[in-house]
Amino acid sequence: MQIKLNGCYAIYSWHWDIPEDEVCGICRVSFDGTCTTCKYPGDECPLVIGECQHAFHMHCIWKWLETETAKGLCPMCRQPFTMDKDKDVN
Template sequence: MKVTVKRWHAIAQWQWDIGRTDEHGDAEEDVCGICRVPFEGCCPTCKVPGDDCPLIWGECSHVFHMHCLLKWIGTVASKQQCPMDRRPWVTAERKVTTNGS
């Protein structure tokens, strides 16, 4: 039997791999601790999520949108500290990847 595909419509989904999973092994949905927008969304500065609005990890294991953290660190009140635990901010060496589903 021969089949001819006349047209098709692809659908894709992506999400940041933040390295956290829930009790079912699914990726844990989380939000930026600064802007409170989900990581799959973009920070208030950006219009499109993804590589133009990457995530940044601290050695303290907290994750933020890069633009949110840079804006925070640029303020005098931040004292160059993590906004979640107030430890000195040190960016972790971590490779950011996206998972397609």
């Protein structure tokens, strides 16, 4: 039996390397989705994980930290928010 292949269409899927039930602590949207600023998920809407281990969409935490009431604190635990540089979620 011979098969002649006329074309091939690759289908792929991606997701961040975090538990699937995790959502952004600010916008409450899944990390495989997008924040309210972005149209498409992926590199344009990356995740940011703080040293406190709370994760957010990059745009969500930027907006949060720019507000006067945030005072540089994590919205989940109220500890000073600094990005965990050792954490890679790609």
